[in-house]
Amino acid sequence: MLWEVCVTLRSQSNKGMPTLKQISKDLNVSISIVSRILNGKAKEFRxxxxxxxxxxxxxKEIGYAPNLIAKGLQASQTFTIGLMVPNIANPFFAIMAKNIEKRAFKSKYSIILVDSNENIEIEKQQLNNLLGRKVDGLIVxxxxxxxxxxxxxxxxKIPLIFVDRYFTESTIPYITSNNYQGCYDATKHLIEMGHSHIGLxxxxxxxxxxxxxxxxxxxxHQDNALPISPNLTxxxxFSTENGFDSTQKLLQLDTPPTAILAMNNLIGFGVLQAINEHNLVIPSQLSLVIFDDHPYLSLLSPSITAIKQNSEKIGEMAVKAILKEINNECDIQSKQIPTTLILRDSVFNLKA
Amino acid sequence: MLWEVCVTLRSQSNKGMPTLKQISKDLNVSISIVSRILNGKAKEFRxxxxxxxxxxxxxKEIGYAPNLIAKGLQASQTFTIGLMVPNIANPFFAIMAKNIEKRAFKSKYSIILVDSNENIEIEKQQLNNLLGRKVDGLIVxxxxxxxxxxxxxxxxKIPLIFVDRYFTESTIPYITSNNYQGCYDATKHLIEMGHSHIGLxxxxxxxxxxxxxxxxxxxxHQDNALPISPNLTxxxxFSTENGFDSTQKLLQLDTPPTAILAMNNLIGFGVLQAINEHNLVIPSQLSLVIFDDHPYLSLLSPSITAIKQNSEKIGEMAVKAILKEINNECDIQSKQIPTTLILRDSVFNLKA
DNA sequence: ATATATTGCACAAACGTTTGTGCAATATAA
DNA sequence: TTATATTGCACAAACGTTTGTGCAATATAT
Known part of the structure; x- marks a missing residue:
């Protein structure tokens, strides 16, 4: 068929997708006219x-859709945000990514996702990769x-914002949980329940x-006039293995802790594995609080007390901030998002 | 400083990033020469x-890095793969995404991640978005x-491959688990353990x-000459709510099932929640098998028998296939990846 | 009637690449 | 010495956009 020949010919460079040039030829008008009309600038240019x-x-008939690559080149703006996380398989980052993508799409932005796998060399490589792709901003x-x-x-001058983790040695803004408060609250709770040997x-x-x-x-500890044993830290x-191994080491101490505070969900899972393997009973033999909530924590027996981070909000705020920075609306302010201590059944009351 | 002025001037369009043109000016050679040298074609062009x-x-001195957007426009190849999932917060897809990104990066490809949120309207919009961004291929x-x-x-003629879910009404290739076998094995196991009323x-x-x-x-069921009650299906x-609600409905039947087979991890979680809420004991009062494994399933008491999908492999194979298709090496063959039934303690032996 | 405004459009440059072609200058051959 | 190869490079077009400018043709004013 003639139509197929036509498509084949055009497809050599552009998979047969219609372009402004195509429309301009078909209709015998200049490319600029077509561009302006399709951008709603008809009135303005009479x-x-x-x-x-x-x-x-x-x-409409030929299904024209703008080539965002060409647009990006010409405008030096790609409507693209680079998102780099250390592990997208970690639910914390996955949920954050979901909210980032959702919020970004509302503003016509798309996400290029890269995973550094907790490896700083890959991080550097991927950073260069994202720069080469001319992302308008970076969430890392x-x-x-x-x-x-x-x-x-x-x-x-490339807009950049950190999420979750950050550096205070630089002035690069960040959105993170109130990490201090989260651990303070959890530790205070453990102390109030009578624990004085808390592994971290x-x-x-x-x-x-x-x-x-x-x-x-x-x-x-200080606020409750409790001494800290350095060997409990x-x-x-941030890995399951660390959670597993460290728990075993803590349990082998001369005066092992009566409670453990795990600094993130992966570590927490490792602790649970170790406890399981040693057939320890939570909370009577060992109490546990995990930084990061997880749906399954409420289903374990006993259920596990956790410090819940608002990763949805962190993601959303990061996008809002980076978009403002991209549009030069305002500089980004670092923000700390409150955490919530979710009390469940994994902390033994030594005072009762 | 003079340097800053220079950067500022250039930065208006390109954030001060060096270009071939810049090098060509600095060195008084033509752009084409620079391009060819930096692409390792010096010998070829004498x-x-x-x-x-x-x-x-x-x-090297000025830190030149190619503009991948310009390259993409010129070559009609963006070294970009569109990845669309219905829910990146679902660990199954998150793990898949991790492996896809990892494998793609090895081949200089990056991933544009979009989340359809199980919504077909968003799916269509995002599909157009990805097309506009001229992705070289799509994994969906x-x-x-x-x-x-x-x-x-x-x-x-845009390379496309489905993962996990697919359509047999089209000829579009897919990589998925051996879903039939997975459920067959699990059901067979339940039947062998004496269950004849299995909720699905x-x-x-x-x-x-x-x-x-x-x-x-x-x-x-058929192979074991067992009748099927339609109201058990x-x-x-694919949601936690469905798992929760459906479990309640199943339990209210005149002859409730002695076992439940949950068709994915979210449904399975909902089942667990319902069981928890009703204080039922697994497996004596109700047996359970979940399609999709999850780290926490081994820590629950009792641990939960699951059908493990190899999402890492599905992701990896999808990338390999799409890259071959992009490079016209060969057409993609649909593949079914074996599943593994992981026996734990959530299935009661009615025959014992 | 001539001078000026307005309308409606085409042309060309630019974004940063890649790549086909042409053309001097030098080297080799006859 | 003249004809032919070879070397080393510059030029220009193209990818699909956007946007500044120019220029006819028509309309309005004097």
Whole structure:
């Protein structure tokens, strides 16, 4: 069929998708006229109603859709946001990503998702990748440890905001939970329930976030005039393995803790595994609080007390902020989102 | 400083990023020479070593990085894959996405992630969005019910592959679990344990996948000469609510099932919630098998028997297939990935 | 009638690449 | 010495947009 030949010919470079040029040829009008009409600038450029109509009609008929790549090149704006997370399989980041994508799409933005896999080398590579793709802005949950590669970005005036994790050594803004408060509340709760030996299993200490959570743990002790045993603070990665191993080490101490505070959901899962393996009974033999809630925590027996982060809100606020920055509406302010301590049945009352 | 002025001037359109043009000006050579050198085509185009060296040196100094948007426009290839899932917060899709991104990045591809939120209208909008962004290929877990919008895509010769869910009414290839086998195995196991009243809580029946899983359930009955009560098959969405509600309905039947087979992880969670709420004891009062494994299932008491899908492999294979299709190496073959029945403690042995 | 405004459009440059072609200058051959 | 190869590069078109400018043709004013 003739039509197929036509499609085949055009398809060599553009898969047969209609372009402004195509419409302009078909209708014998200039490309600029077509562009202006399809961008709703007909009035502004005094284009006759007759022309407007035939162009709109034809564009609809052949199913014209703008080439966002070409638009991006010409405008130096791609309507694209780079989202980098250390592990998209972690529900915390998955939920955040969902809300980021949803909010971004409302504003015609799309998300390029990259996963650094908690590896700073990949993080650097992916950062360059995203820059090459000319994203209009970046939302990043960094691996931590070094932020020089991010400082380069802001020097190039590319909008960047951190989520969850951040660096206070730079002025790069961030949206995160109130990590201090979260751990303070949880620790205070444990102390109020009579615990004085509380194990704290940490993530990568190169993160401010970890230091803040640790500070909450410390200050809750101080405010209650409780000494801190340094050997109860342990662990250095956000992983199930760390949760598992650190729990075993804590249990082997001369005076093992009566409670454990796990610094994120992966660590918490590792703790649960270890407890399971050693056939310990929660909470009578060991109490547990996990930083990060998870649907299944309420179904475990006993159910597990958790510090719930509002990852939906963190994601949404990050998008709003980055969009404002992109549009030069205002500079981004760092924000701390409150956490909620969800009391369940994993903390034993030693005072009762 | 002079340098800053320079950056500011250039930054108006390109945030101060160096371009081929910039290098060409700085070094008084033509743009084409620079392009060819930086693409490793110096030999091929007989460019003198002297020129090659100064260009490479200067490019490194000013930190040249190619503009992938411009490259994409010129080559009609964006090194971008559109990934559409119905819910990135579902661990099944999150894990799949992680593996897709990882594998794609190896081949210099990046992922544009969109979430249809199980909504076919959003699915259609996002599909157009991805087309406008000129993705080189699409990996989609469709909402289901209608695939006309996808058929349009393949007519435009844009590589497309379904994952998890699919349509047999079209010839669009897919990578999915062996859904029939998964449910057959689980049902057979339940029957072998003496269950003859097995509730099946389904997801959206507009999906072939649901029909296949249902078929596995049916044929296992037939092969064991067991009759099927139609009122034991219930539910129509992949959601926790469906799992919760359907469980309650099943329990209110005159002859309630002695076991439930939940068709995905969200439904399974809803079943667990309902069981929890009604203080039922698994497995003595009700047995349970969930299609989809989850780390927490092994920590519940009792632990829950599950049909494990290999979402990592599904993701990886989908990328490999779509890349082959993009490079015209070969047409994509639909594949079914085996599932694994993980026996735990949630199935009561009525024969013991 | 001539001078000025308005209407409706076409043309061309630019965004940053890649790639086909042409053309000097030098080197080799006859 | 003249004809032919080879070397090394520049030029220009194209990808699909947007946007500033120019220029006819018509309409209005004097």
């Amino acid at each position: 284009i006759s109603n007759a022309t407007v109509e035939i162009v709109l009609k034809h564009a 949950a960094p691996v931590g440890g070094n932020c020089q590669h991010f400082i380069k970005i802001v020097k190039q 299993i940490c993530g990568n200490n190169a993160n401010e976030l970890v230091q803040e959570r640790t500070r909450g743990y410390h200050e809750a 342990i662990g250095n990665t | 460019i003198s070593n002297a020129t090659v060296e100064i260009v490479l040196k200067h490019a 877990a469709p909402v289901g019910g209608n695939c006309q919008h996808f058929i349009k895509i393949v007519k435009q 809580i389904c997801g959206n029946n507009a999906n072939e996948l649901v029909q296949e899983r249902t078929r596995g359930y049916h044929e296992a 219930i539910g129509n969405t």
